[in-house]
Amino acid sequence: MAKHDYFRQPKLLILYASYGEGHVQAARAIRDALEEQGNYRTVLIDLMAESHPWLNEMTRKFYQQSYTRLPALYGWVYGVTRPMKHNSLFGGLLHSLGRDKIKRIMAQEKPDAVIHTFPLFALPSLNRRSLLFGNPPSYAVITDFDLHRRWVHPDIERYYVATDDLKQELGMLGIRSTSVHVSGIPLKRGFHNVAPNLEIFRKFGLDPAQPTILLMAGAQGVMPHIGKLCSGLLEEHPSVQIALVCGRNEKLRHTVERRFAHHPHGSRLHLFGYVEQIHELMSISTCLVTKPGGVTLSEGIAAGLPIFIYRPVPGQEKQNAVYLQSKGAAVICRKPEQLIASLLSVINDPERLSSSKACLNSLQFTESAAESIARDILSRIQSGRSLFSTV
The missing domain is CATH 3.40.50.2000 (Glycogen Phosphorylase B;)
Incomplete structure (x- = not known):
């Protein structure tokens, strides 16, 4: 130039x-x-x-x-x-x-x-x-x-x-x-032009034959009951795999790593810190569990991921969650058992999965x-x- x-x-x-x-x-x-x-x-x-x-x-x-x-x-x-x-x-x-x-x-x-x-x-x-x-x-x-x-x-x-x-x-x-x-x-680059492929699965160590629950604990890794959520999902579904993004909370990552080191289903739990190319990980996921920040929710919408929000705190994030739930684009859960049941009901039911994606499509933009x-x-x-x- x-x-x-x-x-x-x-x-x-x-x-x-x-x-x-x-x-x-x-x-x-x-x-x-x-x-x-x-x-x-x-x-x-x-x-x-x-x-x-x-x-x-x-x-x-x-x-x-x-x-x-x-x-x-x-x-x-x-x-x-x-x-x-x-x-x-x-x-x-x-x-x-x-x-x-x-x-x-x-x-x-x-x-x-x-x-x-x-x-x-x-x-x-x-x-x-x-x-x-x-x-x-x-x-x-x-x-x-x-x-x-x-x-x-x-x-x-x-x-x-x-x-x-x-x-x-x-x-x-x-x-x-x-x-x-x-x-x-x-949103950062990539959300409008990434498609799932085997190379991305290999990059994150995930099995393309298994449904993937992407669990994002927030940039500071503050979502509660993460260990209980992971354990319940792994035990309730014989093939589901979890991609847990701990953000910048290294303490959380090490705590979860120790807890599941000898867990009988621990091999299906994949731990990550802060993921720069989050659009790639979203492209190969089946559902998203997240804190309801505006940007993260928009990322989930752009990726077409059914969104599950766990215990949103009062303030703008709770308002975000309530709005998306009113549009059929998100599910709010307040107890671990409720979240696990809601996730598995969508993963196990193709019609519910398709219906959820249709609601997400109504909130997407072409540009x-x-x-x-x-x-x-x-x-x-x-x-x-x-x-x-x-x-």
Whole structure:
């Protein structure tokens, strides 16, 4: 690429946060999609970490601890703040975080547009007349199936959402239909062009003749009762195999490994840490058991996997789970025995398996969300440039 071509490309700034993997993965997926469409001028910044490193670390730990040890507290906070407005006392405080930093970043980077994959709207909440770096549009990519009002701000020019239901909900809050694009949730490369084959089975050490239950414990490996779930599934089904993804929780992986080292059916349990090419593992699986994060659920939908959600904690993940269950695309289970029975009923019944996949198909998109978002944003920037050039 010639140097002059590079600098003629629009420059995009993507702001994310590290509260869970979804916001980071969405940011990277959009960056990759922009590059696939020939635009390489994208800057990713964790605004909270850059502007308030100490507060960021403290709140991330609080999020993880309350989420796993005090889920009722986390759910209460989520519920209480869900209807808040951008100009409420608490909403204004949240959106004020990072203002000084974003001013410096904007002055340095001078982007043509800013994309948010986390609702920290320090830039939109600034008084635009005081800015020395122009007035670039701000876009929001909502990474859940539930709408928290923290995502809603009058200075967001365009929203990218997972479903038509979210678009309608934004409409009821006064957001114009033309300002909302139903794109799906951005996923990493591979989910729209991978097909199961023997090479992938060999790569993960799985038997293509056996049904595979993909059990994802979350990036931090926090799903409860994993040992009991694995033991029950292995004992109840004579040929089922389990692919257990422990994420970055090495302690969980070693604990499960020790527990099943001498188990009579332990050879059918396959343990993995964090799997970068998760789309490949999903492509050879029969069912998915997971925490209901927006990105992981979207991955399961894209892969056409019947989704089983175990004990969703209150907050956005429970809302995600309830929404997908209402569409027939997921089953929520609260006891190990219930989950095991639900899984086996689908695996043993081709008609139920087919029906579940049909519900998933209704939520799929023909184009990947990241590609759709990247194309839409580049088109809007180009249209703006063309309009400016004619004035």
